[in-house]
Amino acid sequence: MSLQLAKRLMTEPDKRLLWKFAWNFGWKGMRAVNAFEKRRAKGVYFPAFLFLSVTNACNLRCQGCWVTPTQPPCELDLATLENIIRSSKAQGSYFFGILGGEPLLHKGLFDLMGRHPDCYFLLFTNGTLITDVVAARLHELGNVSPLISLEGLEAVSDERRGGRAVYQRTLEGVAHCRDHRLMTGVATSVCQSNFRELVSERFLRDLIGRGVLYVWYYIYRPVGAQPCPELKLTPDQIVELRRFMVEMRTRLPIIIVDAYWDDEGRALCPAATGIGHHISPSGYVEPCPPLQLAGEHVGDGTDLYERLTNSAFLREFRHAAAETTRGCVIMERPDVLLQLAEKTGARDSSGRGTVKAEMGCLSPCSSHHLPGREIREASWPYRFAKKHWFFGFGAYG
Ligand code: SF4
Numbered sequence: 001m002s003l004q005l006a007k008r009l010m011t012e013p014d015k016r017l018l019w020k021f022a023w024n025f026g027w028k029g030m031r032a033v034n035a036f037e038k039r040r041a042k043g044v045y046f047p048a049f050l051f052l053s054v055t056n057a058c059n060l061r062c063q064g065c066w067v068t069p070t071q072p073p074c075e076l077d078l079a080t081l082e083n084i085i086r087s088s089k090a091q092g093s094y095f096f097g098i099l100g101g102e103p104l105l106h107k108g109l110f111d112l113m114g115r116h117p118d119c120y121f122l123l124f125t126n127g128t129l130i131t132d133v134v135a136a137r138l139h140e141l142g143n144v145s146p147l148i149s150l151e152g153l154e155a156v157s158d159e160r161r162g163g164r165a166v167y168q169r170t171l172e173g174v175a176h177c178r179d180h181r182l183m184t185g186v187a188t189s190v191c192q193s194n195f196r197e198l199v200s201e202r203f204l205r206d207l208i209g210r211g212v213l214y215v216w217y218y219i220y221r222p223v224g225a226q227p228c229p230e231l232k233l234t235p236d237q238i239v240e241l242r243r244f245m246v247e248m249r250t251r252l253p254i255i256i257v258d259a260y261w262d263d264e265g266r267a268l269c270p271a272a273t274g275i276g277h278h279i280s281p282s283g284y285v286e287p288c289p290p291l292q293l294a295g296e297h298v299g300d301g302t303d304l305y306e307r308l309t310n311s312a313f314l315r316e317f318r319h320a321a322a323e324t325t326r327g328c329v330i331m332e333r334p335d336v337l338l339q340l341a342e343k344t345g346a347r348d349s350s351g352r353g354t355v356k357a358e359m360g361c362l363s364p365c366s367s368h369h370l371p372g373r374e375i376r377e378a379s380w381p382y383r384f385a386k387k388h389w390f391f392g393f394g395a396y397g
Pocket residue numbers: 221268269270271272287288289290291327328329330331
């Protein structure tokens with residue numbers, strides 16, 4: 001299977017884009033993790049990967065989305081983004097996940113990416129705004145991979161995305177990416193209504209046929225103003241998802257990404273390890289995108305390194321999360337997060353002003369930490385990669 005995947009990688013994307021991916025993301029990503037490890041050994045936490053929600057504007061209204069659009073939209077301005085990127089590069093971190101809202105609504109984003117050809121940007125997008133012109137621009141930039149969210153097949157997807165023909169418009173975006181030979185990925189948030197459609201070999205084979213090179217599976221988190229708890233997965237479904245990914249990694253020529261399990265199948269939380277954190281559209285530093293609590297803000301001109309490494313909230317979060325569970329503390333123990341907010345004085349960074357009340361209403365549920373049900377990676381390249389670059393980073397003792 002590795003050979004077929006290698007053949008796809010060598011023949012489908014543009015060679016220049018593949019090289020950018022391999023060098024800026026692969027090689028520099030490894031070095032960023034090594035630099036993170038060295039800092040961590042000294043008790044200094046600056047993430048290897050940063051996730052930036054550049055705007056809260058969006059052209060869709062999806063079920064369970066935690067981002068609340070405002071009028072006018074709230075955006076990270078270009079000066080702030082420059083400051084973040086330069087500070088990160090100074091620490092050896094060259095990878096940025098770009099989220100929204102819909103990040104393609106942020107004017108100036110492409111120019112920013114073009115000013116940093118030594119970085120790699122993963123563009124989390126609903127894909128509906130990827131026209132032929134946009135795909136051509138992404139090709140020209142070379143250092144961006146569109147990660148397009150698909151939330152099910154047509155009927156379920158349109159219901160989840162809150163609009164008609166969203167599925168078709170998304171697939172048109174995927175087609176434009178293929179036409180321009182981009183490093184294209186698909187992200188899916190697996191929930192009750194789309195589980196059978198998305199956790200299936202047929203779905204992955206369809207993506208392969210559309211020129212998609214990697215797929216990133218998420219587990220639906222019932223958070224936000226309208227959390228839809230009825231959509232959350234059962235523990236058996238989470239194990240089934242894990243088993244499916246492990247098996248498909250050995251069989252299908254598509255890269256399958258998850259940010260939940262290490263090489264031995266033990267759960268971990270990237271935010272608890274400190275490997276990645278998130279900056280909201282309003283400039284608040286959050287542990288991760290769905291956790292809208294913050295102690296710090298980036299907009300006052302203070303160097304990002306100082307902000308992050310001296311953040312009492314992030315430090316306390318990492319300890320509390322790792323002591324509570326190897327899984328997702330939001331899902332398993334929202335009460336711990338409320339206590340933490342109380343203790344550290346962390347503020348609601350959602351713009352809604354209701355996050356603490358929302359958390360108080362969340363019913364604890366299972367996440368990906370299911371002791372005794374671990375499933376080891378069966379594919380050696382994944383086992384190798386996770387063993388060296390995606391593990392607990394000492395967070396769990
Ligand atoms: S707290 Fe939950 S959603 Fe956030 S990084 Fe950890 S596992 Fe993921």
